[in-house]
Amino acid sequence: xxxxxxxxxxxxxxxxKSLLVPHLEDLEYKLRPGMVTxxxxxxxxxxxxxxxxxxxxxLEQLIININDIMENRxxxxxxxxxxxxxxxxxxxxxxYTLEEFxxxxxxxxxxxxxxxxxxxxxxEGAVEDLIQTICSYQLDQHVEPISAEEIQKLSKYYNWSMx
Numbered sequence: 001x002x003x004x005x006x007x008x009x010x011x012x013x014x015x016x017k018s019l020l021v022p023h024l025e026d027l028e029y030k031l032r033p034g035m036v037t038x039x040x041x042x043x044x045x046x047x048x049x050x051x052x053x054x055x056x057x058x059l060e061q062l063i064i065n066i067n068d069i070m071e072n073r074x075x076x077x078x079x080x081x082x083x084x085x086x087x088x089x090x091x092x093x094x095x096y097t098l099e100e101f102x103x104x105x106x107x108x109x110x111x112x113x114x115x116x117x118x119x120x121x122x123x124e125g126a127v128e129d130l131i132q133t134i135c136s137y138q139l140d141q142h143v144e145p146i147s148a149e150e151i152q153k154l155s156k157y158y159n160w161s162m163x
Contacts, residue, residue, distance in 0.1 A: 005031070008060045015157060016066055019134050019150050023059055026143045030055040058137075065133050073126035077119045078161055084112055120162060127158045 005027065012020055030052050038045055088108035090096065096104065131151055139145060 004056055008056060008063060011060070011063045011067065013067060013070060015154070016070070016130075016134070019146055019154060020063075020066075021150075022139055022143050022146050023062065023134075023137055026139045027055050027059055029140050029142060062133070062137050066130060069126055069130045069133065074123055074130070074158065077123050077126070081116060081119050081123075081162070084116060086112055123158060123162060127155060131155070 009024065033048055034052065038048055042048075086109055088105060090104075131154065135146060135151070
């Protein structure tokens, strides 16, 4: 069971690890009876194992969802944004007047800025979905919820990444 726990925890991406501290504490809270009170002869060990495995599966699904949002909706959009070229240099050997060149660049920038704007909205929505996914996870009442400061750090990190 601890190997499974380690396997799941190793899937957590570094920039979301601090957000998932309450989730890990929740799982540790579920594991605690096995470390403190249960013995090999306990009558309710099957119920305990079922409870822990459900918690592990639930946490693993959360991490899979988080990694999916981050990889496919955030990081891929950020990569495509970083490859955006804002100057279109002509490949042909044709000469252009200054006015033609400026007009050509304005048209190019108008098209590319629309793409940038669209990707920005996609990343914003994905970050909101990521935060919603993390916050909607049901924690035990004994576990402190995610701090607003950690959520704000994540938002600021991706705001900064957009620049």
